[in-house]
Amino acid sequence: MPEFVPPLANDKNEKLNTWLDISPESDFGIHNLPYGIFSTPSRRPRVGVAIGDQIIDLAAVAMRGHFQSLSIEPEVLEQPSLNAFVRLGKPTWQAVRKRLTDWLTQTDSPLQHLRNECFVAQSEAKMHLPLEIGDYTDFYASETHATNVGTMFRGKENALMPNWKHMPIAYHGRASSIVVSDTDIRRPKGQIMLQGADQPMFGATQALDFELEMAAVIGKNSELGISLRPEEAEDYIFGFVLFNDWSARDIQRWEYVPLGPFLGKNFASSISPWVVPLEALEPFRVEGAEQQPKPLPYLQTSGKRNFNINLEVAIQPEGESETIVSQTNFKNMYWGVGQMLAHHTVNGCNLRIGDLLASGTISGNEPGSYGSLLELSWNGERPLKINANQTRTYLEDGDTVTLRGCARKEGIRVGFGEVRTKILPSL
Known part of the structure; x- marks a missing residue:
């Protein structure tokens, strides 16, 4: 211990x-x-x-x-x-x-x-960029987000895959394209299968999306071949950052079967420049979600394993004021960061200083608390109002997306600053 x-x-x-x-x-x-x-x-x-x-x-x-x-x-x-x-x-x-x-x-x-x-x-x-990031893992730890996405593509009866409540689902991302706030990103290109088409086309994504996440910064090397327990996690966490894991939904939709995200995700992720120490978040601990069925023993945990951190996303069209499109809270996560770390290492995979473990999209239970445009526009079916005369289903060139996070309690405020990113046209 x-x-x-x-x-x-x-x-x-x-x-x-x-x-x-x-x-x-x-x-x-x-x-x-x-x-x-x-x-x-x-x-x-x-x-x-x-x-x-x-x-x-x-x-x-x-x-x-x-x-x-x-x-x-x-x-x-x-x-x-x-x-x-x-x-x-x-x-x-x-x-x-x-x-x-x-x-x-x-x-x-x-x-x-x-x-x-x-x-x-x-x-x-x-x-x-505050860290040399060797490896980055993106989890899928919000039950609401996973349920929303599953409902859109598989129907309400099959929204969650059978394994989702038994382990924290994740994939390994690309660390080289993680950038700090105020770094513009270009609209990515790839293969897209348009609705009704029988052959894919090549071009710039037409469904560029943000994902509101937080990421834990690994502060201690673990040993190859050794599994960590959830209660050991906090000895391995230096702090947290805001994390925007950009997604090109149309590219992702065509490529993700059978192996999962690739070009639809690896073109960029954006993080906040300030790493908030784990110690600063002590006053904001809260109980996590009740987990049913009970996880396997290596994932079982107790106590206050989540954090009460208010989060928001704003979109600002070029030359106009911003509109807050989502407000949610990190406490909504089904899987806690200790469980993520335990599952990540249960097969002996080692963690290294500077690695990031991202939470996956953080979505609350109400439509205005969803952490992606995929959910907010319900896969493009419900255009989202931006300012007085614009709507969005997905992001347009010139849009600036800003993520913010802040915890408050009894006069104590601990904030994460911002992750601000402008979308540039594809080359």
Whole structure:
């Protein structure tokens, strides 16, 4: 069993105060302290922590000797990804988090004296992909989403496949095409079988879709051949990001039998630049769904294994204002992340630092809470109103899609920022 590490003071339901002037509506208050990779014209890509509208340059802090007692070399924090820092291990992440929390809540702290040297305005920084992502697995863990999709294509009586409630279904995705927020993507091309046709055509997708997801960031290597239990999962999770797993539905529909997603999914996935630590989500734990039938023993778990995180998706046509098209919650997932990790490793598959485990589309029980246009437009049968004079069944060129996530409880707010992506025409 992993060593028990007591939660930090700010990871309970305790309100903290900081000497920084931070809006109560900021995603990045004192209870959050997410990690990311940023650069400025004078600072090459490096590790930072978001606080309000600022970034704490951890490399600059380390260069002045303030992490020396934690045995953190400045070079680890001057890397263009978080992997080297994550590799230092959970006790080090927690010690850095506690030290930053103390400095930000105590008067006359080192950070107060280093504001000019160690703080950077977020508006002046460029955010980068936060991780070197070796592998990425996409799950299918929302019962509502799986039921909706199954109903569309197989009918209500056969909506869920026989195995769905016995194990977390997943496929291995393509890590090389994962991009950070504010990276435009081009409409993908592939083979499409039009309705009524007897031969496929080649062309740009006519059914480009978003998928509202969250992804767990693996923070510890597991050993090849060793299975992990659900209760061990959190020793292997560094934090969470928002995740948009784009889909070309028409390309996917033609290619997915018999082996599953390929060109309809691997052209791009988009993630938020800030990784919210698992510890920041402690106040927002909730019970998961009741699971019937009872899972096999290796998947059985108890306690508060889900997280109450509000999520939304907005679509903004070019030159117009945005429209929020979906609002849902991460707590709706049928399979918890511990069960996903346990199933992923039950055959001995090893996990590595920087890997992503994505949740699959997160859909609530009401039409306005569905996490994809496939569901919101019911496979194109019910056009979705965007602004006063436009509708969408699927995305058009020039559309910008924005995912947001935020957890709130008793005056504590922990946000994930945004994943914003514009659709460019196919070449």
